[in-house]
Amino acid sequence: MGPAHLGVAFAVKPLTPKVSLWTLLAASETLDLLAFFFMALGIERDAVTQTRLEHGVTIQTPAFVPWSHGLPMSIIWSLVAGFIAYLFYRDRKVSVMVSLVVFSHWILDVLVHPGLPLFFDNTRTVGLGLWMSRPGLIASLVLEIGLLVSGILVYVIWRRKKRNYARKQL
Numbered sequence: 660m661g662p663a664h665l666g667v668a669f670a671v672k673p674l675t676p677k678v679s680l681w682t683l684l685a686a687s688e689t690l691d692l693l694a695f696f697f698m699a700l701g702i703e704r705d706a707v708t709q710t711r712l713e714h715g716v717t718i719q720t721p722a723f724v725p726w727s728h729g730l731p732m733s734i735i736w737s738l739v740a741g742f743i744a745y746l747f748y749r750d751r752k753v754s755v756m757v758s759l760v761v762f763s764h765w766i767l768d769v770l771v772h773p774g775l776p777l778f779f780d781n782t783r784t785v786g787l788g789l790w791m792s793r794p795g796l797i798a799s800l801v802l803e804i805g806l807l808v809s810g811i812l813v814y815v816i817w818r819r820k821k822r823n824y825a826r827k828q829l
């Protein structure tokens with residue numbers, strides 16, 4: 660997934676007003692940031708793909724991303740992020756929300772990816788693979804934009820309400 664992850668961060672901000680929006684945006688993309696890091700180190704590699712609107716994404720060489728996007732590591736990264744958030748905010752709710760935002764990345768990726776590793780190799784993978792067909796690719800684009808726009812809307816409406824409330828208090 661792409662921008663949809665950021666939509667989650669925007670939508671969660673009103674639930675954890677203490678946490679900066681930037682922190683939530685980074686949390687929503689943590690797994691991709693880790694993938695970027697692991698790929699730079701040569702531990703993981705991106706898939707070689709071809710994208711055509713007529714038949715979606717065709718995979719030439721599958722990705723190898725068990726450390727950033729494997730199920731066990733995704734759970735661990737989510738817990739680590741929640742723990743770090745706890746050290747900063749000393750708030751259990753904030754910690755849980757940050758963990759959930761990090762893990763939401765995996766859930767959204769499972770919808771579009773053909774195979775995210777379940778373990779530490781590519782022997783068992785999960786993924787609905789929306790990207791892999793023309794209607795699926797179109798659906799994933801609609802979902803991406805839909806999630807981003809609704810997340811931003813939730814955030815903007817919340818900010819406006821908060822500002823109006825503050826004004827009334829003056």
Ligand SMILES: [Zn+2]
Binds near residue numbers: 690691768
């Ligand atoms: Zn990802």
